[in-house]
Amino acid sequence: MQNFVENPNSIVIEFEYDSIKLGSSINSLTVPKILYDGVVSDDLRNAKCDNCKKELVPPVFMCLRAHNICGSCKISEACPKCTVFLTKSTNTAFEKLKFLVNQPCSNYSKGCNYSGPYPNILDHEDICIFKLRKCILGCPQEVNNILQHLKLEHSHSISELNISYNLNLLKSHVFLFDDQIFLFSKQLEIDRSFSFNINCLGMKEVRYKLNFS
Known part of the structure; x- marks a missing residue:
């Protein structure tokens, strides 16, 4: 203003x-861990790209050896981890979980109790x-x-x-x-x-x- x-x-x-x-x-309420098809929300934050080891966020690509590769690491049709063919389709099951399941803020150990789905959690973490x-x-x-x-x-x-x-x-x-x-x-x-x-x-x-x- x-x-x-x-x-x-x-x-x-x-x-x-x-x-x-x-x-x-x-003022956000603490959201408990949510179990969705056997996956706990905390586990989603711990899932890493098999190549760069950063948090795995959509789009997520898979190679024929089941390596999960983030969009930033997909620079060709070869898996950067093992060089086998990298499929054009994405890991839709994982991506849907990221959009549906509340995940804790990366600052939760410092006192933040906000939880939200992707990409809301990214917007929150910026501020x-x-x-x-x-x-x-x-x-x-x-x-x-x-x-x-x-x-x-x-x-x-x-x-x-x-x-x-x-x-x-x-x-x-x-x-x-x-x-x-x-x-x-x-x-x-x-x-x-x-x-x-x-x-x-x-x-x-x-x-x-x-x-x-």
Whole structure:
């Protein structure tokens, strides 16, 4: 969200719920392991390409010796693992499981309890708050839990538990609403008006109403 104001000392931001929010890793429910045709969801995350040993994701090709090869490794009609013929058809049984079965986020050992099918899980992992990332306030640390880091190391710079915020435009702010992290930043334009942005971190899509005054 972006807006322009002319030389104010502060701005008030008010939050309202608009509709259901999507993609939250903080508020998602823990999904138990799902057994589907004898395959446990955790096993899907552990399945690796027989060539590059990375996580096996669609499309998945098979050679005549039953090696499973990911799309990135299929560069010819020969299996990169054993050089025998690589079929043009894909491993549809495995691919269907990836699309149907909830799989845990790769950051579950760090505290994330989100589970989802492929490719939803990939979208989530891009914005998961437990993903290793640089601090958004510019300190040199790389952290796995950005929310916990902000509360412990930058408590003086964040506001939470409120619906209305009165912000000093001389600095950037981090504030918490509904267990989500919002970063408020501003820029002084050539005409000396302010341009400001509010970004929600940790969600692919969010629906809130914000009122400015």
